[in-house]
Amino acid sequence: MALRLPPHSHCRICEEITAEDEDFCSEECEREQKAKDYSQRQRGITSFVVIIFVMLGVFALSYIIG
Secondary structure, X not given: OOOOOOOOEEOOOOOOEEOOOOOOOOHHHHHHXXXXXXXXXXXXXXXXXXXXXXXXXXXXXXXXXX
């Protein structure tokens, strides 16, 4: 016999059961997710800047050599 649970969701961080329309079980989990999002965004920006500088360096070298 299958156990029927009421509609619910799970916390995006710790997987605790939450209300159906909530993403996090606590403010702490929400802060942790925001910190992860910020870190990931910063890493993406840093990668973009590094790629731009590498491309500018390659362009400058090709101009100097060629």
